[in-house]
Amino acid sequence: MGYSKYSYKMVNLRLLHNDCWTSHMDGHVVKSLGRSFDHSDNGLRALVVVSSSSMKTLKSLMDEGKIKDIVNVQRYSDKFIVDIVQEYNNSVLSILNNNGAIVLDTVKANRREYWTFVTYEYKVPMIVKELNKIGVVEKIKLSDYDGSTREIGLTESEIKYVIAAAKAGYFDYPRKVRAKDLAESLGVKESTFLYHLRNAQKKLINKLLRDLDIREQII
Template sequence: MRYFNNYPVKLVSLYLIHENCWSKYYLEDDMVNILNLIPYEEKNLLRVFLVSTEKSYKQIAKLKFEGRIRDIFNVYRYYNKILVDLARDYENSIFSIITGNNGIVLNTAKYNGGEKWNFLMYEHKINKTLKELDEVAEIENVNVSDFIPISTTLSDHELKALSLAYEHGYFDYPRRIRSDELAKMLGIKQSTLIYHLRNAERKVIGSFLKKNRSFED
């Protein structure tokens, strides 16, 4: 078997102030989380799907009125959150620079006039990417670390155990149901239930920490 060790992949985390983006003028503490970014290069358009609080959305709508945001296609309230579908210029976007260097964006968010990005990139491309980013943004923090994939796919047994435990208050304080009672409902041993729950918890928590890794001060 051939091993490909020449191009290690790194996890890059950074916080920056983007001069040509609406995020520079979004000064709220409430974090705006980006769900997805879809480029339309031929139209010089980057479609942004985000989740915000109502307070955050009022600020975003104000930025659209001021011409900081190219367009807002749709706004939808989901419980206490607002889902927004908006557009900005694709050219000189942080997304265009990262993906233009074969990077894979994991997640990004806006707050306090800045942006945080987590993305995967071949190690030999990082310096070039940072140099290009520095031409359009003020980079305040960069952290490069080894990328360690974490399995987040739950097995059928893990998903069933986790769902049932959550629905019946196993994670409440105080607990509304005991592990032996859950095991009986699933028709399995108590030790087997705990095994599935621990595996599920490890995967879910690991995925959450990976996606929401903190930035150095």
């Protein structure tokens, strides 16, 4: 097995996809759970999470032919999981797949698509060139890819205490339990409990802020 001389890059980009259904989702946020290629009709299947207002917009877009089909809709709480079918040809995913990129995340919001993927650095110019044929790449950011940087890195104690705090209602307003009482139930000093809890909160918030920076605070 040989070793590649080409470096991997993590790419974050913002795209206005011309006349795609996403370009009609003004004011809406759509979170993609996963995508797959349907060989039977050359369609791109996607599971997305949307709000009630976004669900109405999706139905309108299907009636207008912007979306090929809505296969299934499942409601949970105030959200919907929607199984949609769109054209695979000239889709962002088709371009990324053809160039061997690995998709890590994607969000559609305010008529824009936000993609995070990993690819060889030398392939980035070609990907951008092809994406610009179907839309406008408005912003792109490259960074060295290190899988560990996507992890939050909580210790066992931090995981234990943040889960216990969440279950006990420590983060509720008003709080359902005091830190002193929760620490006592866990068999540790209050100072120990708060130390690990605040470390966990700091790591979680930093991860959230990094993600928001990638999205430019779109939500």
